[in-house]
Amino acid sequence: MRPQSAGTWLALPVVAALGALCLAPxxxxxxxxxFSVDFVTISHDPSLKNYARILQSETxxxxxxxxxGSGLLVAAITAVIGYPVAWFLAKRAGAAKTMxxxxxxxxxxxxxxxxxxxxxxxxxxxxAINRSLIWLGAIDAPLQGLLFSPLATHIALTYNYLPFMxxxxxxxxxxxxxxWLEAAADLGAPGRDRFRRVTLPLTAPGLIAGxxxxxxxxxxxxxxxxxxxxxxxxxxxxxxNDLFGTAFDWPLGSAIAxxxxxxxxxxxxxxxxxxxxxxxxxxxx
Amino acid sequence: xxxxxxxxxxLVFGFMYLPIAMIALFSVNTSDxxxxxxxxxxxxxxxxxxxxxxxxxxxLTTLAVAFPVALLTTLLGAAAALALSFYATxxxxxxxxxxxxxxxxxxxxxxxxxxILFKELGVSRSLLTVIAGQSVIILPxxxxxxxxxxxxxxxxLIEAAADLGASGWSSFRRVVLPLMGNGLMAAWVIAFVLSxxxxxxTAFLSGRQQALSVLVASDFRFDLSPSLNALAVLxxxxxxxxxxxxxxxxxxxxxxx
Numbered sequence: 001m002r003p004q005s006a007g008t009w010l011a012l013p014v015v016a017a018l019g020a021l022c023l024a025p026x027x028x029x030x031x032x033x034x035f036s037v038d039f040v041t042i043s044h045d046p047s048l049k050n051y052a053r054i055l056q057s058e059t060x061x062x063x064x065x066x067x068x069g070s071g072l073l074v075a076a077i078t079a080v081i082g083y084p085v086a087w088f089l090a091k092r093a094g095a096a097k098t099m100x101x102x103x104x105x106x107x108x109x110x111x112x113x114x115x116x117x118x119x120x121x122x123x124x125x126x127x128a129i130n131r132s133l134i135w136l137g138a139i140d141a142p143l144q145g146l147l148f149s150p151l152a153t154h155i156a157l158t159y160n161y162l163p164f165m166x167x168x169x170x171x172x173x174x175x176x177x178x179x180w181l182e183a184a185a186d187l188g189a190p191g192r193d194r195f196r197r198v199t200l201p202l203t204a205p206g207l208i209a210g211x212x213x214x215x216x217x218x219x220x221x222x223x224x225x226x227x228x229x230x231x232x233x234x235x236x237x238x239x240x241n242d243l244f245g246t247a248f249d250w251p252l253g254s255a256i257a258x259x260x261x262x263x264x265x266x267x268x269x270x271x272x273x274x275x276x277x278x279x280x281x282x283x284x285x
Numbered sequence: 286x287x288x289x290x291x292x293x294x295x296l297v298f299g300f301m302y303l304p305i306a307m308i309a310l311f312s313v314n315t316s317d318x319x320x321x322x323x324x325x326x327x328x329x330x331x332x333x334x335x336x337x338x339x340x341x342x343x344x345l346t347t348l349a350v351a352f353p354v355a356l357l358t359t360l361l362g363a364a365a366a367l368a369l370s371f372y373a374t375x376x377x378x379x380x381x382x383x384x385x386x387x388x389x390x391x392x393x394x395x396x397x398x399x400x401i402l403f404k405e406l407g408v409s410r411s412l413l414t415v416i417a418g419q420s421v422i423i424l425p426x427x428x429x430x431x432x433x434x435x436x437x438x439x440x441x442l443i444e445a446a447a448d449l450g451a452s453g454w455s456s457f458r459r460v461v462l463p464l465m466g467n468g469l470m471a472a473w474v475i476a477f478v479l480s481x482x483x484x485x486x487t488a489f490l491s492g493r494q495q496a497l498s499v500l501v502a503s504d505f506r507f508d509l510s511p512s513l514n515a516l517a518v519l520x521x522x523x524x525x526x527x528x529x530x531x532x533x534x535x536x537x538x539x540x541x542x
Contacts, residue, residue, distance in 0.1 A: 220391025
């Protein structure tokens with residue numbers, strides 16, 4: 001068998017599975033986004049009504065904007081926290097590297113639910129942080145704003161997705177040749193310039209890749225805001241869920257879902273272009 | 286600089302393990318209230334969880350889903366990884382993008398989309414729909430794991446096999462397959478863990494038989510009992526054991542080559 005045809009035959013079942021269980025459902029969802037609800041039945045006359053409703057509705061526009069705002073915020077926070085960690089793992093950890101990487105990934109595998117449960121135990125009015133602060137005499141009454149707030153949601157989101165950012169950055173640091181930094185130092189560049197003009201541009205592909213992963217996952221997160229956000233837990237994702245459940249407006253839900261998918265794909269395309277460009281810079285360096 | 290880095294890494298790892306440490310602590314604390322100061326040590330919460338028949342049934346359902354999902358995604362992931370990294374495949378970039386798609390699409394959107402498809406096709410919700418739905422989102426992970434092992438295989442071994450007259454199939458079976466075995470095992474374990482902890486797709490696609498994650502989610506919405514801590518500790522310990530085994534297997538394969 002020629003390698004070319006072997007590869008194609010191997011890819012075939014995978015493409016079939018993804019086509020049936022990912023592409024086909026999304027295509028049907030796309031079709032539904034042009035339908036409308038007529039009392040309790042779904043009318044199949046295509047129209048752009050649903051998209052017009054989203055454009056006109058301040059609520060939906062606000063929810064969509066907030067989802068992407070959260071995505072950017074958490075991507076930025078994880079980048080700041082993760083950058084030194086990735087540097088340490090690649091350049092300073094030595095023999096402990098494998099163990100530290102495994103340790104970093106282990107909490108990921110406990111599942112979203114358990115991690116959210118743990119944060120609820122930590123942040124609640126009767127929770128560990130409040131009680132310990134009272135016990136230590138730092139505060140008199142429990143801090144109410146800790147749980148069921150955007151703060152709680154964003155702490156847990158940062159916690160959930162930090163490992164993805166660290167992995168993306170770590171890969172970039174692994175391929176960063178220290179000789180460039182030594183050369184810059186020999187040429188008299190101070191530490192700040194070495195970071196800004198050598199380290200940062202050379203690790204930019206990892207930063208963008210990690211940021212993109214975190215961004216996408218935060219935008220699509222359903223459980224965390226739902227279970228930790230309280231009144232702020234209404235997100236565009238939970239709105240889609242409601243439209244498919246109690247509100248019974250599948251077409252509008254499909255239209256919102258596809259608006260989100262379209263924006264996400266644009267972000268991904270832009271990210272891919274940026275990564276390619278910054279990798280060219282990294283190769284040319 | 287290095288010392289500051291060490292301190293920062295310790296802080297970040299502390300942050301990553303703080304929630305897990307807390308649930309472990311409260312899972313053996315006597316008080317009903319999950320708060321400091323600690324009151325005493327008990328095994329009561331663990332006994333409560335282990336004696337709970339409903340959760341036991343959920344656990345069996347989880348296993349009934351996780352075993353086939355892990356097998357299916359490992360096989361498909363291996364095929365995808367081979368097509369991507371070992372054999373020249375037509376439309377490679379498009380294929381890679383397609384593989385990434387389930388990871389890019391928000392879980393809830395994929396879940397409702399699959400729900401509509403199943404409804405249109407007249408397929409009722411069952412463990413089979415859960416297995417199908419979960420497989421798609423776990424596939425990108427198994428592909429990456431198998432590919433990370435394939436990348437480290439020395440191509441010269443295959444060229445040598447071909448020079449010695451081995452056909453494509455026999456060089457695959459006798460050279461590539463043994464070398465990727467560890468990657469397959471690691472992928473299977475990770476897929477198993479991801480499947481057992483998945484909530485959104487499981488909740489949307491399951492029928493009457495409910496998996497452990499769905500039962501835990503409903504308990505967790507209504508009452509926050511310390512026995513949930515004990516359950517969480519058992520699940521986390523089980524997962525840690527599996528992941529450590531998988532990582533050990535994967536890294537051992539790196540050393541072999």
